[in-house]
């Protein structure tokens with residue numbers, strides 16, 4: 223076969239865009255305004271198009287590929303599993319599935335003893351809500367306004383951001399204002415005050431709803447899509463106390479924050495709290511094959527020893543996804559991937575972003591941990607006026623033009639490279655972001 227030329231690559235990129243625009247209906251978009259970005263291949267923290275333009279992936283493809291692109295151990299494991307058994311029903315004992323569950327549970331507190339596998343994050347949240355309702359015999363679910371829990375029935379109603387829609391599943395969903403000091407609606411001026419404010423508010427919401435009607439408090443340990451809102455010290459431990467006081471199940475959603483993203487295996491490891499249920503997806507196998515699930519405490523699992531759990535999915539514990547989980551977790555352990563994420567956050571991204579914030583007038587606040595950071599853009603640092611979509615769009619374009627693929631949401635750029643990003647790559651990405659901010663500031 224003749225070697226492919228750059229011209230061939232451009233033709234393939236044009237074809238990818240033309241086919242996408244002709245046939246693909248996109249998530250979260252007005253279809254006429256979709257501007258597709260071609261990703262044809264990747265390796266580690268880099269992706270490229272067919273023509274060979276390379277981009278440092280500071281998005282991790284929706285905060286997902288924690289282990290980086292095309293990790294050979296994971297790709298090989300999927301290939302090998304496919305050659306032996308490419309599908310199997312959930313009600314079977316499958317060695318790869320058992321090993322995947324064992325590998326996950328090795329990284330959580332002893333109180334969590336079982337894994338219910340799902341296809342993604344949203345159905346993990348659906349099933350966590352169901353487990354909590356059946357376990358408690360109660361109905362209501364309290365979550366944060368600033369949250370994202372998925373885009374299916376109950377998960378999208380639990381979600382607090384703009385995607386939240388009233389629908390037939392809305393039964394019993396209640397929202398509270400979690401901690402967000404930079405834009406608190408209330409009187410708090412320090413992290414400690416904001417923590418006390420949010421805990422007081424949450425408890426009042428629970429009491430006002432009737433504590434004996436509340437099945438679950440469902441929170442992202444670190445709200446991600448809503449802006450990497452790392453909770454103040456003591457918040458989650460305080461939520462745990464409220465849940466215990468009223469017999470409520472504490473569900474922590476670690477779909478985005480889990481599996482190394484925050485610099486620990488789970489974000490709750492950093493917050494002195496043991497949840498009753500944990501939802502996960504994304505980083506569990508870096509999205510190489512869709513998978514998610516719920517970690518279940520022995521106490522809640524025991525509810526269903528004699529009683530039927532009426533949930534299930536044909537592809538629950540799909541062997542290709544399970545093989546990818548075993549290989550991903552094995553590689554993360556052997557290669558110190560979580561430790562790398564922590565070091566990158568501590569030594570490069572944290573100090574680098576703080577320095578950038580001190581100089582760049584468009585930056586209102588930076589916050590985060592590990593490889594999980596948000597840069598909040600404002601047009602006025604005193605009034606904290608959120609930067610409009612035009613500024614965020616210009617910044618994204620300036621990053622892309624310099625070979626950096628950022629993740630943008632509302633008035634923020636999220637700095638979320640793979641957990642395997644090297645110090646040099648992280649510094650290079652920050653330098654591009656700095657240049658892009660300077661360019662956008664100068665042209666406003």
Ligand code: PMP
Pocket residue numbers: 342343344345347370371372373442446447475476477478479503504514
């Ligand atoms: N929970 C959280 C915290 C998430 O960030 C997401 C996805 N961004 C979901 C749930 C839903 O996951 P999925 O898109 O895999 O359904």
